Amino acid sequence: MAKPMNTIHIALATNDIEETVKEYSRCLGCDPCVVLPNQYALWRTDSINMSVRQDATCKPGELRHLGWEDAEAEKMSSEKDANDIVWEHFSAQQQADEIEVAWPGTGYIPQ
Numbered sequence: 001m002a003k004p005m006n007t008i009h010i011a012l013a014t015n016d017i018e019e020t021v022k023e024y025s026r027c028l029g030c031d032p033c034v035v036l037p038n039q040y041a042l043w044r045t046d047s048i049n050m051s052v053r054q055d056a057t058c059k060p061g062e063l064r065h066l067g068w069e070d071a072e073a074e075k076m077s078s079e080k081d082a083n084d085i086v087w088e089h090f091s092a093q094q095q096a097d098e099i100e101v102a103w104p105g106t107g108y109i110p111q
Contacts, residue, residue, distance in 0.1 A: 040054070
């Protein structure tokens with residue numbers, strides 16, 4: 001499946017990965033490509049790159065950051081916008097590498 005050059009990324013906090021995976025999988029019409037029980041889940045579709053993460057520094061449902069998945073990104077970067085929202089810019093492989101650093105042995109390979 002060909003991905004557009006820039007796909008919006010939304011990262012949310014949750015306190016219940018399992019219930020969030022059930023609900024968002026239904027809403028997005030697909031299962032996540034990565035699920036780390038009680039920690040993290042990631043969906044990649046033609047229109048969205050969305051992750052949820054257990055994050056004690058955020059309230060459930062709170063926006064962690066936004067970003068762009070860009071096949072041509074040379075490196076993972078982030079910056080804050082005028083509204084103090086963190087925006088990341090990354091390729092699918094750079095995101096997979098970040099997942100592997102956070103959770104060694106995950107073995108996630110983007111399709």
